[in-house]
Structure formats: structure tokens, C-alpha cells
Amino acid sequence: MVLNSMNKSDIKLIVVVLFLILVFYLLFDNNAPGTNAIVKYNGSVIDKLDLTKDNSYTYDGALGDVVVNVSNGYIYIEKENSPKHICKKQGKISKSGESLICLPNLITIEIESNDVEYDSIVR
Amino acid sequence: MELKRFTRLSMLLALSVVLNLIETIVPLFNGTVPGIRLGLANVVILLVLYAYTFRDALFLSIVRVFLVGILRTGVFSITFFFSFGGAILSILFMYLFKRFTKLSMVGVSIIGSVMHSLGQILVLTIYLHSFSAFAYLPIMLAFAIPTGIFTGVISKSLVKYVK
Numbered sequence: 590m591v592l593n594s595m596n597k598s599d600i601k602l603i604v605v606v607l608f609l610i611l612v613f614y615l616l617f618d619n620n621a622p623g624t625n626a627i628v629k630y631n632g633s634v635i636d637k638l639d640l641t642k643d644n645s646y647t648y649d650g651a652l653g654d655v656v657v658n659v660s661n662g663y664i665y666i667e668k669e670n671s672p673k674h675i676c677k678k679q680g681k682i683s684k685s686g687e688s689l690i691c692l693p694n695l696i697t698i699e700i701e702s703n704d705v706e707y708d709s710i711v712r
Numbered sequence: 713m714e715l716k717r718f719t720r721l722s723m724l725l726a727l728s729v730v731l732n733l734i735e736t737i738v739p740l741f742n743g744t745v746p747g748i749r750l751g752l753a754n755v756v757i758l759l760v761l762y763a764y765t766f767r768d769a770l771f772l773s774i775v776r777v778f779l780v781g782i783l784r785t786g787v788f789s790i791t792f793f794f795s796f797g798g799a800i801l802s803i804l805f806m807y808l809f810k811r812f813t814k815l816s817m818v819g820v821s822i823i824g825s826v827m828h829s830l831g832q833i834l835v836l837t838i839y840l841h842s843f844s845a846f847a848y849l850p851i852m853l854a855f856a857i858p859t860g861i862f863t864g865v866i867s868k869s870l871v872k873y874v875k
Binding site: 614692 | 823853854869
């Protein structure tokens, strides 16, 4: 039934979209473990964290405190006050280019490597 | 005839709002993947685009976003702007691809689904002043294909009853 209702251009479209997924995936996933995490509030950088040192940090988000934890090179949001706790559900990240977006708190965390300059040129 | 048209469009609008509300009550995968929805409301928009005109579909889309805004998210909240960006981009591109390509209703539905994801990511990018939201695009697009096919197949089998 599904195949009957599609024509050749539909299949071509699906192939194009799959290709775009691959392109975007490769653009944003370079598999290198990150060294730093950039913490932003409403678009401006408020902190730069060292991912090699285990620690816990607290930031002032739009809805209250956001507790960020660094352990074994992974960074994750431990505590926040957003309604659906999507910030927390995003889990742990460690690779360069990955990010945690905590929308209700206006906080974003992006992971970078030390060779940032080269990284952005390759992108 | 005008009266019949208005009545039908109003009923379709109500249906799209209800489908949207149902969808948010029962999220896909228990809400573990944020921002992924079936897009059932798009079934209605597609039906209107094919059985009526682009102007009707555009108008219905905009009114739907405002109604869902009033009922659920609050008008002019960030969720409202997500829906708005997604809905507008989606209906515009569905119209263009319907008019200028040989895509079937299923293909046009996939376009709508993809553009809905892109519209939301663009709004998020403007809101956060950061391109980091684009990292979510691959996973959203990966879900856009099956959900687009799903809504497309439903619309295709329903369109003859609406005309």
C-alpha cells in the first residue's frame, strides 16, 4: 500500500533527503573527543569548562539554577527546572561538535576541541 | 456553495487542532526523542491543499497555529514561534513542490515534514543566536521521512472523500 502510493520522484526525493542526512551528520559529527565545553546563556558565552577535570558547576538559568556535571570527559545536566526536563533527558555528551540545548533556561553547552581553528575550517 | 465550503473548511480546521492536541498528549517513543511528532495535523493541511486552494491551506495553517497557541502553548511563546516557523515553511514548500514537480501526495508530505523540522531549527537558531541547533537536523530529518510517508499515505487515501 505504501509503495503503491509513491511514484519515481518520491523515491528520488527520499534518496536526496537521506543524502542530506548523511551530509549534515558528517558535518556535525567528527568523532573527536572534545576538550572544552562552551556554556552560553542567551547566546553569549558565560563559561568555558575543562572536560578533563571532573567537577560540578551551577549556572543561573532563566528558570533557576542549572547544575552541570563533568565526569570522565562527559558532560551532562544534572539538575534543572524546565517543565519537561528535556535538558536532562538529552543525557551525556563527550564529542566535539555535540551540544546540550536547555531551551527554557536559555542555556546551551557546546563541546569543542583545542584545535578549534582547524575544526571550523573543515566544517 | 460558499457556505458549504466555509463549513467544510471550519470542520477541517477544528480537526487539525484536535489532532495536534492528541499528538502532544501521546508523544512518540514516550518523549525520549524531543521534538519528534507524527504530524497528523499535516494530514488536514495536505487535504486542503489538494482539495481546495493554496490560499485556503495557508490560511488554515496560520489559524491552526494561533488556535493551538491559545489552547496549549500560549500565543507568542517560544513553542508558538516553533510551530509558526515550521507551519509556514512547510506549507510554502509543499505548495511549490506540488505545483512545479511530479511528486505525488506522499512526496509532498515528506517535503512538508522535512520543512517543518527545518523551520523549527531555524527559529531555534535565531532564538539561541547559535548554530548548535543544526546538530539536531540529521535526527529530525531521519524521522521526517517515515512520518512524512505515514501522513502522506493517509492523506492520499482520504483526499477523494474531501473533494
